[in-house]
Amino acid sequence: MLLFLSFFFSVLKNFIKCETLVTYTFDAGNIPEMLIKMVIYDGHQWSEPILVSEGMPGSDYNKVVVDNYDRVFVFWGYQNINIKYRIYQNNSFGKILEPYYNSLNDYYWLYYYAIDSMNNIHWVGYTTEGMPTGTYAHAYYLFEPEPDTWGTPWNISVGNARIGNDIDLSLNDLVQVVIREDTTNWPNPYDDITFFLGNNGFNWLPPESVSNSPGSQAYQQIANDQYDKVHVVEQQKIAEGYGLVHYKKYNENWTGQFIDSCYIVNFPKLLFKNNQLYLVYSKTWVVEKSFMADLFFTKYDILTHIPEVKHKPAALQVFPNPAHHMVTIAFEVEQQQHVTVSVLDIAGKPIKQVINTILPSGAHSFTWNGTDHSGRPVKSGTYLVQLQTTQGSTTQTVEIAR
Numbered sequence: 001m002l003l004f005l006s007f008f009f010s011v012l013k014n015f016i017k018c019e020t021l022v023t024y025t026f027d028a029g030n031i032p033e034m035l036i037k038m039v040i041y042d043g044h045q046w047s048e049p050i051l052v053s054e055g056m057p058g059s060d061y062n063k064v065v066v067d068n069y070d071r072v073f074v075f076w077g078y079q080n081i082n083i084k085y086r087i088y089q090n091n092s093f094g095k096i097l098e099p100y101y102n103s104l105n106d107y108y109w110l111y112y113y114a115i116d117s118m119n120n121i122h123w124v125g126y127t128t129e130g131m132p133t134g135t136y137a138h139a140y141y142l143f144e145p146e147p148d149t150w151g152t153p154w155n156i157s158v159g160n161a162r163i164g165n166d167i168d169l170s171l172n173d174l175v176q177v178v179i180r181e182d183t184t185n186w187p188n189p190y191d192d193i194t195f196f197l198g199n200n201g202f203n204w205l206p207p208e209s210v211s212n213s214p215g216s217q218a219y220q221q222i223a224n225d226q227y228d229k230v231h232v233v234e235q236q237k238i239a240e241g242y243g244l245v246h247y248k249k250y251n252e253n254w255t256g257q258f259i260d261s262c263y264i265v266n267f268p269k270l271l272f273k274n275n276q277l278y279l280v281y282s283k284t285w286v287v288e289k290s291f292m293a294d295l296f297f298t299k300y301d302i303l304t305h306i307p308e309v310k311h312k313p314a315a316l317q318v319f320p321n322p323a324h325h326m327v328t329i330a331f332e333v334e335q336q337q338h339v340t341v342s343v344l345d346i347a348g349k350p351i352k353q354v355i356n357t358i359l360p361s362g363a364h365s366f367t368w369n370g371t372d373h374s375g376r377p378v379k380s381g382t383y384l385v386q387l388q389t390t391q392g393s394t395t396q397t398v399e400i401a402r
Contacts, residue, residue, distance in 0.1 A: 019043070023052065023062045023074050033057045036076045038064070038088070052076065052086060052093065059084070068119045068353060069373045075099070099123075099150050112166045116173040117356040124167040124177045157181065158195050158207050166222045166270075168230075171338075171358055175199040178210065178220040178232050192217045194234050194247075196254075210247050210254050211236070221270035223277060225302045231277055233259070233270045244268055244281060246300070259298070275302045315394070316387045322399035323370070325377075329354060329385055330365040337390045343368055344384040351378060370400055377402070 020041040026049070027034045036053040039046050052074050053059035061077035072088035087094045114122050156179065164180030176198045194217045195207040211217060216237035223231050232247040232254075243261035247254050264284035271278045277300040284293040317330040329341055341354040352373045354366055368385070371377055380402045387394045 021064050021066070021072060023064045023076075025060050025062060034060055036060075036062045036074065038074060050093070053078070053084065054096070056084065056096070063113070065113055065115075065121065067115055067121065068117075068356065070350065073121070114167050114169045114175070116169055118173070122167060122169070122175050124165045124179070126161060126163055126165060154204065156197055156204055158193075162192065162218075164192075164218045164220045164234075166220050168222045168224050170198075170224055171228045173357075174201055176222060176224065176230060178222045178234075180218060180220050194220050194232065196222075196230065196232065208254070210234070211245070211256065219266055219268055221268050221279075223270045223272040225272055225277070226275055227302070229302075231270065231272070233268050233279060235266050235268070242266065244279075260296070264293075272302075276300065277302065316385070316396050318385045318396045318398045321397075322401045324401060325370045327368045327370065327385070327398055327400075328365055329368060329387075330363070331387055331394075332363045333359060333361055333389055334391075336360045339364075340388045341366060342386045342388070344386060346382050346384065348384070351383065 021038060022041075023036060023038045025034050026037045035051060035057060036059045037049040038052050039049055041047075052062075053076055056078050058079040059076050063075045065073040065075070067073065070089070073085055074088065074093075075083060075085040078084050083099055084096050085099055086096055112124055116122065156177065158179070158181045160182045162180045162182050165177060167175065167177045170176060176196070179195050179197065181193050181195055192215065194210040196210050197207050198205045210232050211234070217234050219235040221233045225231060230249060234245055234247070235242055236245050238261060240261060241263040242265045244259040244265050245256045246259050247256045249255075259279070260281070260283070262283040262285055264282075266282060266284075268279055268281040279298050279300070280295060282293055282295050284291055286292075315331060317328075319328055319330075321327075331341075333339060336358065338357070339359045340356045343351045343354060345351055350373075352368065352371065354368050378400060380400055383398050383400060385396050385398055
């Protein structure tokens with residue numbers, strides 16, 4: 001029996017449980033019998049493979065997502081048409097679901113996602129619904145305790161969309177996407193243009209051409225930096241083969257800079273963290289009438305030009321203490337910044353996230369109603385209230401007495 005992993009596999013770090021989750025396509029030598037499986041690394045050893053797509057041979061194009069409540073979502077394509085998903089929590093999978101009921105009947109697969117501070121999962125994908133092909137942005141709104149309500153998808157295509165989309169969120173949780181559009185008659189010639197589209201919270205803004213000229217542009221990626229500036233990386237056809245180009249905005253104009261080139265350069269993945277852009281991609285070249293390929297990793301520093309200022313951690317007050325039901329959480333921040341307030345049990349297990357948002361400087365107060373993330377009242381006992389700011393974290397204990 002032949003076992004191999006298809007190209008479409010997904011790896012994600014579960015930061016709360018410190019686990020690594022890997023989903024992959026299992027092919028035992030018969031493509032119509034492909035199945036989706038998942039393995040979990042707990043820091044010491046890998047688990048046995050867990051079958052995800054039970055009773056669904058012909059499954060592929062998988063993606064794993066962990067939301068803000070530590071729930072694991074595994075999405076996959078079934079027989080190249082329908083999207084399915086299951087939720088993994090408490091060491092078991094729930095029933096097989098479809099993401100957007102009564103919305104789309106014919107579609108390929110969901111590409112990339114972003115989770116906002118309210119735990120909404122925003123998707124950008126590609127569908128064949130109502131040919132010619134179009135690109136859709138999907139927003140999945142999670143409501144406790146049955147997270148099965150999807151928002152209506154938007155058709156954000158400029159013309160004829162093709163495979164190659166990505167999504168990110170601004171600092172205030174506004175959706176931003178890059179999409180790949182074929183501006184000529186399919187299938188020849190390919191005059192693809194990368195478009196950037198932003199959403200102001202109510203409507204999609206007019207599309208912006210990133211490269212400003214048609215060409216063979218593919219594998220679009222997007223990331224926002226700490227200044228809320230948008231960065232786009234894409235593959236372009238050049239005389240020597242293909243190259244990767246990094247675009248960013250200066251005075252409302254997109255400017256590009258080549259990153260690398262080779263006979264084939266593709267499959268980039270762009271991420272932003274700690275004032276740096278991280279890019280992983282593959283390069284393929286011809287060696288003695290054969291092909292060789294390898295993976296490459298590079299970083300791009302987002303210069304701050306701002307001297308480091310030492311700030312003291314924000315003071316945190318929790319009252320009344322002990323409390324019967326409602327708890328007030330008060331604190332003050334010195335500057336506008338991203339702030340999270342979480343409630344944990346005495347062992348450090350997350351109970352509920354009270355806030356996860358950007359706050360202006362000054363004093364703030366929020367209430368916790370003594371329930372967990374499912375809305376159930378917590379038991380009597382000692383709990384930890386944790387405040388996380390850019391200056392660090394502060395924790396106070398609170399006693400719940402029912």
